[in-house]
């Protein structure tokens with residue numbers, strides 16, 4: 029399988045890329061800073077995914093090298109934890125640019141490559157958060173941008189169904205990464221206590237569900253966002 033995962037320098041994206049490389053797949057990744065993975069089947073693009081011309085260039089190079097894509101995982105994301113009254117306009121806009129508009133642009137570019145896949149059904153997977161169902165205070169712009177992603181999942185799944193492309197989401201509780209390192213421990217612990225499985229989610233908990241949602245075993249699942257850890 030040839031898959032693209034955005035945001036592979038750190039955290040969840042890096043763990044996913046390493047998992048799929050170890051499983052024998054080809055992985056195309058990206059981040060603003062240089063690659064953290066060195067593997068013969070890994071290609072890294074250093075770019076800001078909010079820059080549409082750089083994004084198009086990345087997909088052009090995928091077309092030239094592989095001629096197709098079998099799956100896209102829109103993982104790159106940013107957050108800012110602040111009361112909305114003290115969140116400047118440019119911070120909220122940047123969050124939407126990375127978490128929503130860049131996802132929309134990557135999907136648009138990826139569809140052309142996914143259509144060239146020989147797989148019976150190809151997949152786009154987007155990453156969401158418990159901040160959406162739990163409407164977490166201090167995460168207004170972040171949660172709103174991911175709500176937009178969950179709506180994208182529902183609508184895009186219908187618009188791409190005729191092309192044999194499935195679109196799903198995976199909703200994550202707190203995971204220890206760069207994104208969450210500044211969140212005070214008591215806040216994280218409160219969220220973990222709300223999960224049905226009340227221990228902290230790790231990247232090892234995420235790879236299996238991601239593999240399922242982009243693979244053949246889920247070929248009759250589309251338009252869903254699957255939450256890990258029991259989030260109700």
Ligand SMILES: NC(=O)c1ccc[n+]([C@@H]2O[C@H](COP(=O)([O-])OP(=O)(O)OC[C@H]3O[C@@H](n4cnc5c(N)ncnc54)[C@H](OP(=O)(O)O)[C@@H]3O)[C@@H](O)[C@H]2O)c1
Nearest residue numbers: 035037038039040059060061076077105200202203205207
């Ligand atoms: N950690 C959690 O608790 C948690 C919970 C729920 C959902 N999530 C979601 O999971 C996803 C991954 O988060 P993470 O925790 O793994 O965060 P992370 O460690 O901060 O990783 C984010 C990755 O995205 C890249 N990135 C950020 N902005 C980018 C841009 N404009 N262009 C290209 N690459 C960019 C970063 O690399 P560069 O800095 O080099 O660009 C990095 O590789 C995000 O969508 C996040 O919202 C995380």
